[in-house]
Amino acid sequence: METILELRDVQKHFRRPDGVVRAVESVSLRIGAGEFVAVQGPSGSGKTTLLMAAGVLMQPDSGTVVVTGEEPYKLSADGRAAFRATRIGFVFQQFHLVHYLNVLDNVLTAALASQSADAKDRARELIGRFGLASRESHVPSELSTGERQRVALARALLNRPRLLLADEPTGNLDEENGRLVLDCLGGFAKEGGAVLLVTHDPKAAQVSHRALHMENGRLTGG
Amino acid sequence: MNIGRLIIREILFRKLSFALGVLSVLAAVGCLVGSLTSLRQHDRRTEQIIAAKQAETREKMELLADDYRRITLKLGFNVLILPKDQKLSDLYAEDYASKYMPEEFATRLAKSRVATINHVLPSLQQKVKWPETGRTILLMGVRGEVYLQSARQKPLLQPVQAGTIVLGAELHQSLKLKTGDKTRLMGREFTVAKLNDERGTKDDITVWINLAEAQAMLGKEGLINGILALDCTCADARLPLIRAEIEKILPDTQVIEFASQAIARAEARRRASAEAEAAIEREKQGRARLRSERESFAAVLVPLVVIGCAVWIGFLALANVRERRGEIGVLRALGVRARQILWLFLGRAVAMGVAGACLGYAAGQAAIAGMEFDAPLLLAVLAGAPLLAAMASWVPALLAAQQDPADILRQE
Numbered sequence: 001m002e003t004i005l006e007l008r009d010v011q012k013h014f015r016r017p018d019g020v021v022r023a024v025e026s027v028s029l030r031i032g033a034g035e036f037v038a039v040q041g042p043s044g045s046g047k048t049t050l051l052m053a054a055g056v057l058m059q060p061d062s063g064t065v066v067v068t069g070e071e072p073y074k075l076s077a078d079g080r081a082a083f084r085a086t087r088i089g090f091v092f093q094q095f096h097l098v099h100y101l102n103v104l105d106n107v108l109t110a111a112l113a114s115q116s117a118d119a120k121d122r123a124r125e126l127i128g129r130f131g132l133a134s135r136e137s138h139v140p141s142e143l144s145t146g147e148r149q150r151v152a153l154a155r156a157l158l159n160r161p162r163l164l165l166a167d168e169p170t171g172n173l174d175e176e177n178g179r180l181v182l183d184c185l186g187g188f189a190k191e192g193g194a195v196l197l198v199t200h201d202p203k204a205a206q207v208s209h210r211a212l213h214m215e216n217g218r219l220t221g222g
Numbered sequence: 223m224n225i226g227r228l229i230i231r232e233i234l235f236r237k238l239s240f241a242l243g244v245l246s247v248l249a250a251v252g253c254l255v256g257s258l259t260s261l262r263q264h265d266r267r268t269e270q271i272i273a274a275k276q277a278e279t280r281e282k283m284e285l286l287a288d289d290y291r292r293i294t295l296k297l298g299f300n301v302l303i304l305p306k307d308q309k310l311s312d313l314y315a316e317d318y319a320s321k322y323m324p325e326e327f328a329t330r331l332a333k334s335r336v337a338t339i340n341h342v343l344p345s346l347q348q349k350v351k352w353p354e355t356g357r358t359i360l361l362m363g364v365r366g367e368v369y370l371q372s373a374r375q376k377p378l379l380q381p382v383q384a385g386t387i388v389l390g391a392e393l394h395q396s397l398k399l400k401t402g403d404k405t406r407l408m409g410r411e412f413t414v415a416k417l418n419d420e421r422g423t424k425d426d427i428t429v430w431i432n433l434a435e436a437q438a439m440l441g442k443e444g445l446i447n448g449i450l451a452l453d454c455t456c457a458d459a460r461l462p463l464i465r466a467e468i469e470k471i472l473p474d475t476q477v478i479e480f481a482s483q484a485i486a487r488a489e490a491r492r493r494a495s496a497e498a499e500a501a502i503e504r505e506k507q508g509r510a511r512l513r514s515e516r517e518s519f520a521a522v523l524v525p526l527v528v529i530g531c532a533v534w535i536g537f538l539a540l541a542n543v544r545e546r547r548g549e550i551g552v553l554r555a556l557g558v559r560a561r562q563i564l565w566l567f568l569g570r571a572v573a574m575g576v577a578g579a580c581l582g583y584a585a586g587q588a589a590i591a592g593m594e595f596d597a598p599l600l601l602a603v604l605a606g607a608p609l610l611a612a613m614a615s616w617v618p619a620l621l622a623a624q625q626d627p628a629d630i631l632r633q634e
Contacts, residue, residue, distance in 0.1 A: 048632055057555060058628035078559050085557020092631065096552035100235030101228075108223035113557030119223070155556070167631075 001032035003066070004162050004194035005054055010063030012049050012217075023049040024060065025217035031196060033162070036189040038197045038205040041214035047198035048167055050214065054196055055088055055165045056080050068162050085113035089156030091181075093168035095148045097140040103127060103151050104136045110158040119158065126154035130184070146177030153184050164188050166197045170204055182207045225562055229569045236542070240574060243538050247578020247611055248585060250524075250531035251603050255586025257520035258599065263590060264516060268509040275505055279498040286494060301464055303331070303449040306474045317360060317424055318347040319447035325433070327472050328449050334471045343450040346436045352429070354406045355397060360428040361407075363436020363446075381432070386415035388430035394418075407431070408439050449475075532614040535574070539567060539615035543622040550622055551630030560623040567619035568612050575608030582607065 012024040023046040031037050041047050052058035053065060056072040065073055072083045097106050104123055111119035127136055130150040140148055149169060156164060166185060170178035182204055185195045189209070197204060198214075205211040213221045233240045304313065305321040313319050328344035346363040366381025382388055387407065389399060394417045399405060403414045412431065420426060437443045451468065465477040543550070550563055583603050587594055 052628040052632065055555070057631070058626075078561075081554070081557045081559045083557075084555065090552075090555050092552075094548075096548055096555075096631070098228075098549050098552070100231050105223060105227075105231065109228075109553060109558075110556045111223050112225065112228070112553065112562065113559065159557075 001034070003030055004033050004035075004068055005029070005031040005196060006064075006066040007050075007054060008064040008066070010050075010053055010060045010065060012046075012053055012058065012060045022046075022217045024053060027063070027217070027219045029054075029212075029219060031163075031194045033192050033194055034189050035210065036186055036195040036197070036208045037210045037212065038199060038208035039212045039214050039219070040199060040202070040205050043200075045214045046217040047214050049217075050219075051165050051167050051196065051198050054163075055090060056084050081113060085110070086159055087162050089159070089161035089164045091149070091152050091156050091164065091166040091169045091185075093171040095140070095145075095152045095172075097148055097151055097155075099140055102137045102139050103132055103143070106140070106151050107154045107158055110155050114159045116159065122158055122160075123154065126157055127151075130154050144177075145172050146174065146180065149173055149177065149181055150184075153181060157188065162193055164193055164195045166195065166199075168199050168201075169197070170199065170201050178203070225565055225569060228566060229573060232546075233570065233573060236545075239538060239542060240570070243535055243571075243574040243611070244578045244581065246531040246534045246538070247575055247607050248582040250528045250610070251579050251582025251607050252586040252589070253527040253582075254524050255583050255599060255603060256590050257516075257524050259587060259590040259594070259596070261513065261516060261520065264509070264513050268506070268513070271509065272502060272506060275502050279495075279502060282498065283495055301451040301468070302478050303327070303451060303468060303472065303475045304478065305447065306476050308447075308476065310478065316349060318349055322346075322442060322445040322447050323475065325437075325444050325446045327475065328446065331449065331451070331468065331471055341451065344433065344446045345448050345450065346433060346440065346442060346446045347448060348440055350408070350440070352407060354408075357393070357396075357427075359393065360424055361436060361440070362428050362430045363433040363440075364430055365433035382415065382430050384432040384435055385412060386432070387412035388416040388418060389414060390418055390426040390428045391420035392426040393429065410435070410439065528610065532610060535571065535611050535614035536618060539571060539618035540621075542570070543567065543618045546622075547625070547630055550625050551627045554625070554627035555631060563625075564619050564623040567615055567622050571611040571615035571619070572608040575611035576604065578611070579603045579607035 007027055007029040010024055010027045011022075014021040014023055025046075027050060029037075039047050039050065049058065053060045054067075056065070056067065059073050064071060067083070068087055070083070072080050072087075075083055098109060101109065104120075104127065107123040107127060108119055111123075116122070124133075124136075127133055130153060132147060132150055132154070135143060135147060140151070143151065149172070153169075164185065169181050169185070173181060178201070185197060186207055189195045195208075197208060199205065211221065212219050304319050305323040308319045308321040325344055328342050332342045344365060348361050350359060350361045351357075352359050364382055387405065389397075393399070394414070397405075399414050399417070401414050401417055405412055405414060407429065418425065431439075433446070437445060451464070468475065468477050553563065553566075554560075583600050587596070
């Protein structure tokens with residue numbers, strides 16, 4: 001099985017006035033193509049920091065991050081940005097949609113970095129797939145929370161990433177919309193992608209192939 | 223999707239913030255355009271005023287020149303021809319020449335057709351005792367004009383007929399003589415032909431009689447002691463020319479400038495001309511001073527307004543960056559480069575600058591000149607205002623580009 005994400009002895013500490021916070025402590029993890037991995041743990045356990053490190057957004061203090069066989073932290077800042085644009089998709093609890101753009105344009109923001117020729121067609125295809133075709137020209141404030149998260153999912157998938165990182169994607173959703181999002185993540189894995197989901201939601205963990213637990217920056221289980 | 227489209231969508235979404243920025247650029251550009259246009263208009267107005275004043279002065283000078291010509295003709299005995307051996311100190315001390323020359327000199331001068339002389343008036347003058355009244359008087363024998371061209375030439379001075387007398391004001395007033403009265407002078411009887419008005423000069427104690435009678439009474443038959451020659455324009459630089467011409471024809475004479483009213487008028491005319499020139503110069507200096515004051519005011523006002531506007535645009539950009547922190551974070555997470563984030567904010571500033579430049583140019587022109595089109599100035603503000611807005615937004619845009627997306631996403 002092809003390895004999409006590999007973390008080797010990754011460590012990330014934050015220095016604060018009241019001492020050092022050991023957000024991620026010697027974490028190693030491997031996620032293969034078609035695999036859906038969930039990481040559970042209490043708030044402040046280091047889940048989001050782990051996700052950022054895996055998503056090439058936060059360089060770890062030590063250890064190695066390998067995505068699709070490459071070490072992105074060895075790239076320049078622009079190189080890492082291009083790497084993120086083409087290989088990694090993000091889904092956040094707060095959706096982080098751009099307020100002033102409609103559904104189509106929000107999905108297309110992912111094309112700002114990649115500039116793929118079929119971006120618009122792909123965006124429309126994803127919008128249709130997530131049942132948002134009638135909402136294409138609506139701005140986020142005119143959408144329900146479930147619809148907003150589906151827009152965020154479409155945006156994450158626009159550039160056909162190999163790795164999807166989801167941070168509490170069902171945290172703000174009702175049961176039905178939460179199920180829809182989890183099904184989508186599962187579907188992405190089935191198509192050969194890799195999913196790393198960090199969540200408090202036990203149901204989310206249940207639908208994953210592998211559930212891990214994180215506490216005090218250390219990963220256990222699985 | 224591209225950065226330009228994103229900028230336009232954001233501007234349309236945050237209209238107020240953008241409008242405040244545009245207003246700020248409008249104020250700066252309007253102030254600059256207004257000041258420059260005002261200075262240019264001042265220059266044009268100055269040119270018009272000076273040109274009008276110069277034209278007015280030219281017109282006045284032409285009128286004065288014409289006046290002067292006429293005044294000279296009527297009043298001016300400009301040149302006095304005296305015997306060569308006459309001492310001027312004696313002439314000025316005694317009020318008359320003590321040396322004599324043939325009366326024929328006047329005729330010779332008239333016949334020579336001296337181009338610069340229009341009128342020749344021979345005279346015999348002497349200070350004498352008027353024995354019948356006990357008064358000291360100046361006795362002036364005149365024969366009228368020696369015609370240069372023909373008898374039809376209009377004389378400047380009417381001759382005194384034989385047997386008649388013309389009296390100065392002081393004399394006829396003190397002796398209570400009237401026109402037509404008979405009076406005796408040095409044993410001869412004369413009829414009062416004319417009473418002169420008061421002139422405030424030695425003319426007031428002068429008695430004019432016919433030249434031949436004066437020559438007989440003074441024992442100077444065929445002699446005169448002065449020829450008054452009038453030239454219309456001799457008061458200026460032509461006097462040396464007249465002097466040279468006369469001395470060539472009458473070598474035994476000397477020519478002096480006669481302090482006539484015409485000379486005084488000519489002097490007045492020169493002074494008026496100089497005063498008019500000085501008035502134009504004063505006007506020029508006044509306008510230059512006013513321009514300098516306006517320039518100084520603009521030199522303080524424009525930079526102040528521009529700096530104020532730049533600071534305001536900087537604050538607006540900073541507020542925009544803070545407001546869009548989440549957007550920056552997610553765009554960076556999606557792979558948008560730092561440079562693209564920088565352009566996202568600089569592009570917005572440039573759009574603000576272009577809009578503000580167009581409106582500011584129109585406002586500045588309309589306020590001062592009423593929409594006078596000045597293409598170079600428009601191009602200058604169209605280049606300068608976006609640059610200024612971009613510079614003012616540079617630091618906030620740089621801050622936005624340098625923000626750590628991980629920090630933003632964790633905090634949001």
